[in-house]
Amino acid sequence: MDTNLLKVFITVAKTKSISSAAKELEFTQSNVTLRIKQLEKNLGYSLFHRTNRGVVLSNEGEKLYPYAIDILKKIEEATVQMRNINYQDVLKIGSTQTFTTSNLMPIIEQLNEDFEEMKLEFSVDSTLNLTEQLLDYKLDIAFINGNPHNKDLEILNVFDEKMVLVEPLKKQTGNTVFVFKKTCANCIFLENYIKENREESYKTVALENYELILGCVKAGYGVSLLSPKIIEKFGYTDYVKQTEIENYLDTHLVCRKDYLPVIHKYLRDISL
Known part of the structure; x- marks a missing residue:
């Protein structure tokens, strides 16, 4: 559908006048009339009723009007986006x-x-x-x-x-692996590491709070795998044992x- 015809249609509908629409669009009245007739021919419906005081939308015109507004709005949005395609909004x-x-x-x-x-x-x-x-x-x-x-x-x-295995500094380590989420890569890596390096069996517990994880490790309940930056951020650097893990992702x-x-x-x- 020709968006130029829709623009003329919307302008005529708003002004309720062929002459007023022509003035606003800077077209001749005959040009506006021709474009409306072309749109009506394309759709197969009369879009306006002509009166002594101007024009009013027909039932079909009333139905088309909101779609025409939406189409032009989308076109304008797309044009703006394409003009700014080299800019990350x-x-x-x-x-x-x-x-x-x-x-x-x-x-x-x-x-x-x-x-x-x-x-x-x-x-x-x-x-x-x-x-x-x-x-x-x-x-x-x-x-x-x-x-x-x-x-x-x-x-x-x-x-x-850089990731480190976090264990209690002074207390005996409990057989629990503390992770943020059981679906995270840290959890999978730590579980495999424990299986390969420890004879004891460990259960995995998810605690979605790093300070809580560090508190549990410090208290001797188990081990975890964390970034030294996280340990430092929560003030546990001097309260837990840190062993750097090689070949971490x-x-x-x-x-x-x-x-x-x-x-x-x-x-x-x-x-x-």
């Missing part, structure tokens, strides 16, 4: 809980300083769920644990993620290959 960011707590804030502050007009939206979840959100185009980028090895995803950046900043953020070059160079 909104950046939808996904991040694991660990990376969010230990490292995300400096990156947010850097983005806010360098792109003051850009809005940021966040999703904090497990690596598995964040990957699914990326593949469903619900996120622009995501900070996840390890290389996803997915043909549809591209790695923009890699951040070293680094944090990868990823996006869809067919949906690169406008600022992807900037994101490739960003550092902590």
Whole structure:
């Protein structure tokens, strides 16, 4: 449907006058009349009733009017978006809980300083769920644990993620593995590590609060796998034993290959 014809139709409907519409559109009256007739011919209906005082919408015109308004609005929105395609309006960011707590804030502050007009939206979840959100185009980028090895995803950046096994400093260690979520990559990694390095069997308990996890470890109830930055943030550096874990999964900043953020070059160079 020709949007130019719809614009003429809307103007005539608003002004209730061919002459007034022609003046507003800077057309001749005959041009406006011709365009209305063309639209009526295309649709197969009369859109106006002619009266001595001007024109009024017919039943069919009344039905078309809200659709015409909506169509033009969508066209205008699309035009604005395409004109600003080289500008990142909104950046939808996904991040694991660990990376969010230990490292995300400096990156947010850097983005806010360098792109003051850009809005940021966040999703904090497990690596598995964040990957699914990326593949469903619900996120622009995501900070996840390890290389996803997915043909549809591209790695923009890699951040070293130092992680330590956290145990009681003085008390005997209980046979419990404390994790933030049982579905997170940290949980899977720690469970495998314990199986390979400890003879005792451990049960896994999810506590979605890092301070609570650290408190339980300090009290001797079990072990956990955390970033030293998180331990320091909650003031437990001098109260728990920390053993660095080798070959832990680094944090990868990823996006869809067919949906690169406008600022992807900037994101490739960003550092902590």
